[in-house]
Amino acid sequence: MKKPVKILVLGNGGRENALCWKLAQSPMCKEIYCAPGNGGTASLDKVKNLDIDILDFNLVNKFCKDEPIDLVVVGPELPLSQGIVDVLEADDIRVFGPDRQGACLEWSKAYAKEFMENVGIPSAKFEVVDSLTKTEAVIKNHWARVIKVDGLAAGKGVFVCADEKEAQEAAEKIFKQRAFGDAGNKVVIEEKLSGDELSLLALCDGTNLVPMLASQDHKRRFENDRGPNTGGMGAYAPVELYKRHEKAIEEQVLNPIRKALKEGKLVFKGVLFIGLLISDKPHVLEFNTRFGDPETQTILPLLKSDLLEALWACTDKSLDKVKLEWSNNSSCCVCLVADNYPEGSSKGQRIEISSDIEDAVVFHAGTKLADGKLVTNGGRVLNVVGVAPAMSEAIAAAYNAIPSIKFNGMAYRRDIARRTSACPSV
């Protein structure tokens, strides 16, 4: 980067609000367009929303050429899985994100499992099958209690079953009722593991892989990890558990990925989201090929380094020259959601955020500006992130800010970050 650049960020969630917020802080950032963006991105300095369909790659391409855009940052998985990077790069547009083949680690769970097996990354025992009859045969085995739809299923395609009967019901939903369409033509059947989960994002330039700060998401809708799975109800960082297993994760997970990159068994640039489960040792549950949500909102406020330089380096094969520096603070992100989330969402409800919030950052997710007024526009509506030297203070900063925010049907979990050993009794 020789001069300040123009960036296009694709997406409209809390993740994209946090990306725009952090990128805009770079002295090398001239201007950002966020397509389509949300009510939060619309009001950030240096950032403008752009009302285009991000799945219309020709339109995105034309906009990048006309402007011209120096760097595109792709937020969500859908355009990645449909090959937006391939289309833009064919026209020499610089993009942070993997091509369609690299994104396969997210859009095919079978491919991801086979990759892990081939390169020796520890993960749950598994079989891949493509029919109800074959699934029925595999679930007769005691170990086979997790059924995952192979293709993208918006976080709804994983069934963690208590017994064979539940597994049978899941199999019928996938193969008989075809609840996931073609995404369910194949399934991965896995052994059920138990332990604590961690989210680790790692930047990658095709050769170098640099882990960011690990965080812990809270996927279930209700307190004490009850209720349906969601996209994430909140997260915190840093995570004590990661520190205890850092060496094993480095040796057993990150090094095999680095070796695969070197040997050409993996072609990838962008950010790799490594979903870990720690039992006696680390296991990889899944890969995503994009930033996590709400993990991104949780960790970016702790990043001291310039995010733009780091993302640019990923597109320039120069990540080895970047050192990510993190503050010693703790971060706690609480998602404010619609009370019918994850089944439903909220649209058009007036949101009021008083200006007296001091110790927390508020990122917008499902919000938009309608006639200049801020209204709800999704299931996860806002993310409140408390940052402070101690985890207990970060938790207090997030929760103390929530009474300053109001919309009809607002709901949230009261126990985000409270399972952390740094803060057992809050």
Ligand code: AMP
């Ligand atoms: P995934 O999308 O593969 O991460 O799965 C979603 C959630 O299902 C994970 O966050 C875990 O809570 C759970 N899960 C996935 N795979 C397994 C497994 N093999 N054993 C136990 N739980 C799992």
Ligand code: GLY
């Ligand atoms: N928070 C999990 C995800 O982004 O998929």
